[in-house]
Each structure stands twice: as C-alpha cells, then as structure tokens.
Amino acid sequence: MLFYGVFCGVRERKVHLNVIFRDRTVKNFIFTRLKILIYMMPDACVSYRKTGYFSKLICDYVEQEPVLKPFYNRFPEMGSFKEQLREKQGSYSGDTRQVLADALERQYAHTVMTAETSSNIHALRSENTFTITTGHQLNLFTGPSYFLYKIITTLKLARQLASEYAGYHFVPVYWMATEDHDFEEINHFNVHGKNFCWNRSSGGAVGRFSTDGLDEVYRLFAAELGPGASSEFLKQLFEKAYLEHDNLASATRFLVNELFGEYGLVIVDGDDRSLKELFIPYAENDIFRNVAYRSVSGTSEALKEADGNYNLQVNPREINLFYLDEGLRERIGKAGDTYGVVDTDITWSKEALLQHLQEEPQKFSPNVILRPLYQEVILPNLCYIGGGGEIAYWLQLKGFFEEEKVPFPVLLVRNSVLLVSAKQRSKLENLRISPEALFLKRDAFINKKVREISDVDIDFTPQKKHLQEQFREMYELAEKTDKTFLNAVRAQEKKQLKGLDKLEKRLLKAQKRKLSDQVIRMTEIQNELFPGQSLQERTVNFSQFYEQYGKALISLLLDELDPLKGDFYVLTPQA
Incomplete structure (x- = not known):
C-alpha cells in the first residue's frame, strides 16, 4: 500500500492509493481511516475568522464585505494590479526615482550588498519598476516570528507579480521603522520560553540607539542554543549584527540583509535627509493646514458608522509630526500663534518653523498617520503588506490620500503561520485534533475534544x-x-x-x-503551540525554528505561502 499527501485549504494535493483488497469490509475500514488521517494532518489553512484571533474589521476586509469597499482602493487580487500599475506610473516622477535610488546606494554604503539587491536598486531608476512593501519596527533579533512572515509574504508577492506582468520589474522592500520611539516594544525576544531583554534607557528614535550592552544579551542567547551548524549561524548572526555595528538601524539592516539579501530584498531607512526633502510639501500641509486631521477624522467617523463593531486603531492629531534631535523624538504642537515641541523649550513662529522645515527636513518625523503617506510619496509602491492592526489603520487613510493626490496602495494582510514540528504533528494525529480546533480558547478546546472522544453522549x-x-x-x-x-x-x-x-x-x-490523561495531553500540545494562550507567531522568535530547520525554513515558507489567499497556515517543515 502506497500513501502520500497533504491536506491544505489553499491548493489541491493529490493522494495516490494503490491497494488490492479481497475483503470489501476491510477495504472500507482502511479508506475511512485514511480519510481521518488526511483530515487530521496539521498541514492546513484556516480562515482568519475561524481562528478567533482577528478583528471583525480584518475578517470583513479579507472576505470583501461590501460595507468596506469605500475604504480601500483595490482589493489584493492579481487582476487588480494592472490598474494599480497604471495609476502609480502616472503619478510617480523620474526625478523621485533618482533621489530614491541615490539614497539607497548611500544607505547600503557600509553593507555588503548581494547581486540581487544591487540589481533591484539599480532597477528602481527605470519607469517600469515598482515596489511591494512591508514595514516593521527594529525588534531585537526580529522579535516575534511574524517579522519574517511579513517579509516572506512580500518576497512571494513580488515573484508572483513578475510572473504575471511581463515587462515590469517588482522590487520587494522592507521599510525599517528607525524613527519609532517605543523601545519597550522592541527590546526583547523569546526563545524556548525564555525572554531575552535589552535593558537600557530609552529616548529618541530607536534607529539611532547605540548597541552598547547587547554583548550580555548575546552571551545569554548563545548559551541557550544547542550544538549544530544552524545554531552557530544564529550566534554569528547576532554577534555580527549587534556587536559589530554601532547603532540599531545598521544592526537591523545587516541582520535582515543576511537573511533575505539573496532574494533581492531592498531595505529602506526613512530617516534620510534627501528622502525627507521629497516630503516637505506634505509636511507643510499637515502643520499649517491640518489636512490629515480633517481627512482622517472624517473617514474614521464613516468607518464607525459603517459598522459599530469596528474598532479604530489610530486617532489623528491636528499636527502629526514629531521633532527629531539627539535623544529626542517628541511631537510638535501649537498654542495660539506659536508652534513648539511638547515638553521642551523649543518654539517657533509660523515663519520660523516653515524656514526650519525647508532647511532641515530630516528633523521632522511622521507619526503613524503620516508615515504611510511618506512611504507612498518616496516609493513607486503598489501594495503595502501588514498585520491586522496595520491594515486596520490604513483603512482610515484613503480619504487623506485622495486629498493629497497620492495613489492609495493595495492593502494586503500578511500571511500568518503556525509551525508544527513532526513530533507535535504526530501527537495531534494520535489525539485527532484538527487544525481548526487548535485555535479554540482553552475551555472551548477541551470541552469540544472531550465531547468528541467520550463514550457517553454529553449533548x-x-x-x-x-x-x-x-x-x-x-x-x-x-x-x-x-x-x-x-x-x-x-x-x-x-x-x-x-x-x-x-x-x-x-x-x-x-x-x-x-479522560484526564487525554485532557492533559491535549492541553500540553495546545500550550506548546499557543504559548501563553497567544499565537505562536506573536510570541516565539524565528531562531527557535531556524535552529531546528536551518535555511530550509525560509525556502519552505517561500514555497508554501500564497499572499493572495487570505488564510492562516498550519505547516510542518521537514528537518
């Protein structure tokens, strides 16, 4: 008897079965068992809504509920990119392309570029080249594993578009959030249930933070890893990134380039004077005309009226810019006719502030409302790929983009992944736990399974x-x-x-x-896969999986994930 196959909701995989039975009863029994096995295999795709971990807004968006149509430009389907290409091509100038490419070459001056990345940066000078972009904070050693999934989704979509649209070039981009100042969100990562934390004082844009003090984190992390080539690679990656680079931005650039440079990923740092110069007119509109405040407030109200159960992610301010200086990133406000930096003695008149913006645009940093516009102004971008929370706040911005006459990108919810080891997979099969059941909350999960395995009808x-x-x-x-x-x-x-x-x-x-024995085993396996009753991808660092699977982990994810199929993947990599 020969059997092989995998069940997955996003694509068909054939099951080949060559069996000769004389006893029809035995044959039917084995076929029934095989059907159970196929269903029970944890390689599958679960809809976002069925997981219970995504907001109603995001579930409605990926399911294309009509009520949300006014809040986005085009839905992420392969055919949508034809019009998106035309729209962006008609608004993005050749001069901006040259500024962008020049800035990227300067930013990579101290980084060993792969041939693929170098080629992509050069291609950005051509009018037939566009970007597919994701962005993320500078989490220590990438933080939770979804950092990787965002980038891999971006790489895969760029590949798919290149295959579909001949004559165009698609560059995958990772936008480093170097100007973010929320240090507590990025200063740690979790491996094997242990939290590795970088303790230092915060203040200012995190990309400019010195990497001093990370030698102790490296010592503890290296001690946690086991033997083997993959573990040695991870140790060297951390050491070279954080102990051989002076600041967090350059360390993150090195790390991400080491992992994804061979795939042509281009890393963009928005904390750049020449790029900020392109944004001056939009910064003026925000400071002196409050365009973002009016537009986003109106869209937000419309979104709440569309469905009272939608939770808004961001609230605009009258001025949505921060002021950057050494050790400082604080918002700009207005009192009467005077502008100033909150909690400092820095003040300007309207004329002085306008002149300062013209002369030193690098000191003005967009907040969460303006950063998407800044990105779309400087990049020939077609699609932004983000997590549920990110896409939720992008849905508040379409009216703002229209008022600023900047094309609103296609919005794509990144792929989500639950990685299940072969050993865990075997346990799930033995306990007959389906992928969908795994996502249930603890009590609902146990109750459901006890009802299923009980020899007494509990219903x-x-x-x-x-x-x-x-x-x-x-x-x-x-x-x-x-x-x-x-x-x-x-x-x-x-x-x-x-x-x-x-x-x-x-x-x-x-x-x-x-059935306490089965209940304990079911609870243990769910605890392993959902640490702290949270999604694995939001908790566990990628190194825990890379240690086991090595470079093949990234290859597997690139092969398996399909960005345009809005589902949550449950995968078992082959060691």
Whole structure:
C-alpha cells in the first residue's frame, strides 16, 4: 500500500492509493481511516475568522464585505494590479526615482550588498519598476516570528507579480521603522520560553540607539542554543549584527540583509535627509493646514458608522509630526500663534518653523498617520503588506490620500503561520485534533475534544427538544385558562431546561476527570503551540525554528505561502 499527501485549504494535493483488497469490509475500514488521517494532518489553512484571533474589521476586509469597499482602493487580487500599475506610473516622477535610488546606494554604503539587491536598486531608476512593501519596527533579533512572515509574504508577492506582468520589474522592500520611539516594544525576544531583554534607557528614535550592552544579551542567547551548524549561524548572526555595528538601524539592516539579501530584498531607512526633502510639501500641509486631521477624522467617523463593531486603531492629531534631535523624538504642537515641541523649550513662529522645515527636513518625523503617506510619496509602491492592526489603520487613510493626490496602495494582510514540528504533528494525529480546533480558547478546546472522544453522549440537545415539545401541550392548556398559569408554565420550563444544562455540565466535568490523561495531553500540545494562550507567531522568535530547520525554513515558507489567499497556515517543515 502506497500513501502520500497533504491536506491544505489553499491548493489541491493529490493522494495516490494503490491497494488490492479481497475483503470489501476491510477495504472500507482502511479508506475511512485514511480519510481521518488526511483530515487530521496539521498541514492546513484556516480562515482568519475561524481562528478567533482577528478583528471583525480584518475578517470583513479579507472576505470583501461590501460595507468596506469605500475604504480601500483595490482589493489584493492579481487582476487588480494592472490598474494599480497604471495609476502609480502616472503619478510617480523620474526625478523621485533618482533621489530614491541615490539614497539607497548611500544607505547600503557600509553593507555588503548581494547581486540581487544591487540589481533591484539599480532597477528602481527605470519607469517600469515598482515596489511591494512591508514595514516593521527594529525588534531585537526580529522579535516575534511574524517579522519574517511579513517579509516572506512580500518576497512571494513580488515573484508572483513578475510572473504575471511581463515587462515590469517588482522590487520587494522592507521599510525599517528607525524613527519609532517605543523601545519597550522592541527590546526583547523569546526563545524556548525564555525572554531575552535589552535593558537600557530609552529616548529618541530607536534607529539611532547605540548597541552598547547587547554583548550580555548575546552571551545569554548563545548559551541557550544547542550544538549544530544552524545554531552557530544564529550566534554569528547576532554577534555580527549587534556587536559589530554601532547603532540599531545598521544592526537591523545587516541582520535582515543576511537573511533575505539573496532574494533581492531592498531595505529602506526613512530617516534620510534627501528622502525627507521629497516630503516637505506634505509636511507643510499637515502643520499649517491640518489636512490629515480633517481627512482622517472624517473617514474614521464613516468607518464607525459603517459598522459599530469596528474598532479604530489610530486617532489623528491636528499636527502629526514629531521633532527629531539627539535623544529626542517628541511631537510638535501649537498654542495660539506659536508652534513648539511638547515638553521642551523649543518654539517657533509660523515663519520660523516653515524656514526650519525647508532647511532641515530630516528633523521632522511622521507619526503613524503620516508615515504611510511618506512611504507612498518616496516609493513607486503598489501594495503595502501588514498585520491586522496595520491594515486596520490604513483603512482610515484613503480619504487623506485622495486629498493629497497620492495613489492609495493595495492593502494586503500578511500571511500568518503556525509551525508544527513532526513530533507535535504526530501527537495531534494520535489525539485527532484538527487544525481548526487548535485555535479554540482553552475551555472551548477541551470541552469540544472531550465531547468528541467520550463514550457517553454529553449533548443533551435531544432531551431539551423533547422537554420543549412536552411543554407545548402545557402552553395550549394554559392559553385556555388565565395569564398567571401561563407564567407558571414558562417558569417551570425555564427551570427544567436550566436543570438539564446543569446536568450536562456535571456530566462533562465527570468525563473530563475520567479522560484526564487525554485532557492533559491535549492541553500540553495546545500550550506548546499557543504559548501563553497567544499565537505562536506573536510570541516565539524565528531562531527557535531556524535552529531546528536551518535555511530550509525560509525556502519552505517561500514555497508554501500564497499572499493572495487570505488564510492562516498550519505547516510542518521537514528537518
């Protein structure tokens, strides 16, 4: 008997079965078992909505609910990019291309570029070249593993577009959030359940932070890794990135380039004077005309009216720029006719501020509202790839982009991944746990599985239906008497149904005790895959998987993920 195959919701895989049986009963039994095995294999795709980990807004977006159509330009489908190309090509100038390419070459001056990345930067000078972009904070050693998934989604979409649209060139871009100042969000990463944290004082743009003090983090991290070539690579990667580079921006550039340079990834640092010069007119509109505040406020209200269950991610300010200086990134505000930097003694008149912006644009840093516009002004970009929270706030920006006459990019929710080892996969198969069940919250997960494996029917639904049928006759009788008797019948029905609920819960509890061994094993495997009852990709650092699978991990993800199929992947890499 020969059997091989994998179940996955995003593409068909054939199962070949060559069996000769004389006994039809045996044959049917084995076929049934194989069907169970195919279903139980954890390589699968689960819809975002079924996972329970994504907001209603994001689930509605990926399912193209009509109510959201006014809040985006084009949905991420292969055919949508034809018009997106035309629109961007008509608004993005050749001069901007040259400024961008020159800036990138300067930014890479102290980084060993791969031939693929060098070729992509050169290609950006041509009018038929466009970018596919993702962005992320400068998390220490990439932080949670979804850092990788964002970039891999970007690489894969660029490949797919190149295959579909001959005559155009598509460059994958990672935008480093070097100007972010939320150090507590990026100063740690988790491996094997241990948190490795960089303790230092915060203040100013994180990209400019000195890497002093990371030698101790390296010592602890290196001690945690086991033997083997992949572990040695990870140690050297950390050491060369953080102990041989002076600041966090250059360290992150080195690290990401080492992992993805061979795929042509281009890394952009927006903390750049020449790029900021391109943004001066839009910064003026924000400071002196409050364009973003008015536009985004209006769109946000419309989004809330579209569905009261949508949670807004960002709230615009009248001025959405920070002021950058050594050790400082603080927002700019206005009091009367005077502009100033909050919590400092830096102030300007309107004329002085306008002159300062013209002379030193590098000191003005866009906040979460303006950063997307800044990105789209300086890049020939077609699509932005982000997590659920990011795409949610991008959906508040379309009106703002229209007012600024900048094409609004296609918005794509990045691929999400749950990595399951071969050993864990075997446990899941033995326990008959489906991929969908894994995403249930703890109590719901245990209750569902106990009901499935129990040799006693714990579902009292038939008894409840029978009881309600009996009470129908009582209601008919009650209607012939008075209202007080009718109320008494209702109360008695409610009491007895509640009693059945209590009995059902007690039976379930009793079965949990009886099946305690299976319950413990099910709980353990879910804890392994959902540490702290959170998504693995939001907790565990990529090095935990790279240590086991090595470079093949990235190759597998590039092969398996499909950016345009909005599902959550459950994958088992081959070691």
